[in-house]
Amino acid sequence: GFQRGRGGASGPGEVAEAAASLLRSAEMDAEAVSEQEVLPALWLKVAVNAAINPLTALMGICNGGLETQPLSTVAAAIAEEVRVVARSKGVRLSEASVRSALESTIRGTARNQSSMLQDVQRGSQSEVRAICGAVAEEARRNGVAAPLCSLLCLMVEGKLKLQQQPQRQQQEQHSKSSTYDGSSPACVSHPSPSSNGLQANGHAEYVSAGAKVSHTARTTLVRDPKKLTALRKQVPPSSRVVFVPFLGGLHHGHLALVEDARRRCGEGGQVWCSVFLNRLQFQSAQDFDTYPMDLQRDVQMLEEAGVDVVFAPSSEGVYSDKDAVFPARIDFEGVESVGGEGNMRPGFFKGVGTVVGKFFAWVRPDVAIFGQKDFLQTVVVKRLAREFFIDTEIVVHETVREESGLATASRNEKLTKEERHKAAGLFASLSLVKDAVESGEVTSVSDLISLGLTALKKREMHMDYLILSDLESGRELQEDEEVCPGAALCLHAGGSVKVSKPVLLPSGTPRERVRLVDNVVIRVP
Numbered sequence: 001g002f003q004r005g006r007g008g009a010s011g012p013g014e015v016a017e018a019a020a021s022l023l024r025s026a027e028m029d030a031e032a033v034s035e036q037e038v039l040p041a042l043w044l045k046v047a048v049n050a051a052i053n054p055l056t057a058l059m060g061i062c063n064g065g066l067e068t069q070p071l072s073t074v075a076a077a078i079a080e081e082v083r084v085v086a087r088s089k090g091v092r093l094s095e096a097s098v099r100s101a102l103e104s105t106i107r108g109t110a111r112n113q114s115s116m117l118q119d120v121q122r123g124s125q126s127e128v129r130a131i132c133g134a135v136a137e138e139a140r141r142n143g144v145a146a147p148l149c150s151l152l153c154l155m156v157e158g159k160l161k162l163q164q165q166p167q168r169q170q171q172e173q174h175s176k177s178s179t180y181d182g183s184s185p186a187c188v189s190h191p192s193p194s195s196n197g198l199q200a201n202g203h204a205e206y207v208s209a210g211a212k213v214s215h216t217a218r219t220t221l222v223r224d225p226k227k228l229t230a231l232r233k234q235v236p237p238s239s240r241v242v243f244v245p246f247l248g249g250l251h252h253g254h255l256a257l258v259e260d261a262r263r264r265c266g267e268g269g270q271v272w273c274s275v276f277l278n279r280l281q282f283q284s285a286q287d288f289d290t291y292p293m294d295l296q297r298d299v300q301m302l303e304e305a306g307v308d309v310v311f312a313p314s315s316e317g318v319y320s321d322k323d324a325v326f327p328a329r330i331d332f333e334g335v336e337s338v339g340g341e342g343n344m345r346p347g348f349f350k351g352v353g354t355v356v357g358k359f360f361a362w363v364r365p366d367v368a369i370f371g372q373k374d375f376l377q378t379v380v381v382k383r384l385a386r387e388f389f390i391d392t393e394i395v396v397h398e399t400v401r402e403e404s405g406l407a408t409a410s411r412n413e414k415l416t417k418e419e420r421h422k423a424a425g426l427f428a429s430l431s432l433v434k435d436a437v438e439s440g441e442v443t444s445v446s447d448l449i450s451l452g453l454t455a456l457k458k459r460e461m462h463m464d465y466l467i468l469s470d471l472e473s474g475r476e477l478q479e480d481e482e483v484c485p486g487a488a489l490c491l492h493a494g495g496s497v498k499v500s501k502p503v504l505l506p507s508g509t510p511r512e513r514v515r516l517v518d519n520v521v522i523r524v525p
Helices: 012-025 035-059 063-067 071-088 095-108 115-122 128-141 147-174 225-233 252-265 285-289 295-304 348-363 375-388 410-414 417-423 425-438 445-458
Strands: 213-215 220-222 241-246 270-275 309-311 367-371 393-397 462-470 488-504 510-523
Touching: 035 063, 035 071, 035 095, 035 115, 035 128, 035 147, 063 071, 063 095, 071 095, 071 128, 071 147, 115 147, 115 252, 128 147, 220 225, 225 309, 225 348, 241 252, 241 348, 252 270, 252 367, 252 393, 270 295, 270 348, 295 309, 309 348, 348 375, 367 375, 375 393, 375 488, 410 510, 417 425, 417 488, 417 510, 425 445, 425 488, 425 510, 445 462, 445 488
Parallel strands: 220 309, 241 270, 241 367, 270 309, 367 393
Antiparallel strands: 213 220, 462 488, 488 510
């Protein structure tokens, strides 16, 4: 009944009020506002997006990276340029309100990757023209200057073209037939799904027949551990090797670790990655069989990201001693007695320790990078390096998140948009506790855990655990303790959300919940 002549709503204001009234009748909060009230909010959002999205895309950083100089100054200048353009259209925004909105957004989404950065990493079309391009066009129409927005359009689009150029070169090389160039026992172009290389689907591994090393224009693909160690001996001592191991099922969160590795390896350094779905890390064959990965796609993504060496071995290559009377394994005493992932995943950390120990021995990395999302894993890997690989620096990369705050994970693909929104409540609840600690409002561990569980219950999250631990040792803080000033802590949680489309396991049993793990690092003031 909003059309003219029906329901009495004849003008835009009356239509808006009628719509708001209808929403209120459905017990929803709604208020009709005028166009004059909406426009400032819209332009404020444009100012923030124009400052954050292109800069993070160009620099390859999460939003929080803009808090440092000189990037914070550049971001403020871009936002101010948008404010001037808005004023030319009659929209009044104060300089203070724009600066405050920009700074609070950067702080509040410090761990997030902007959508434009994700687009650039994927090599897909970005929204830079829809944001900065639109501002520049409005500036031209109103006779004001917007050089920063115009320049950002050119720079982001230029970066995309530069990134796509090696991809086209790789595609051209892939189209050529295999040739032997004499530089190794078998140098071939990237194997096709039907060749003796990568099989096309699922968890298929490299078969033992055929080449052991293959090359593209930028990436060396290795399958045999002995070939890997031989290749490592060819790296000059002055070149840093930064290593990033993956299970598989790569997404933009994994690629953020690769970008970090590229920055850390320095001039003349190399980025090495592994893709290996480690059976020892899975408690059941069903979990292993349903893990979402496509090995051929993963290797291609790493090639496109400019990784120097990709190690993708078979299970037989990694665990040649599986039939031995006394197979060699690396375990961490007591890890399965601690709360959380320790006692929930028996055998998992033995699998982690064994495969990481083998890979470190073969790769001998100067630096190895792991994601923060799997907290207890970072603890045991750092312990492994301190005990056995003292020349390897372990870097823990902050968790990459979707714009909602949900930690990026392969299993997120199983969630609908609504389910992802609900799942993001996990990070929101953890952040609530983090803020309570870092503001000094709450110091009791018992009160902090209670605060978190209450927030999670309101969001209808099904939780397995919520634990506050020491960041370095992994020791669980007891409820009768107080947090110590200056302490570095980690609040970690595991839970699940119910899915509308259950995953059918190989046994035919539907899995109706998707498991989530997440954590936040807390620095006690």
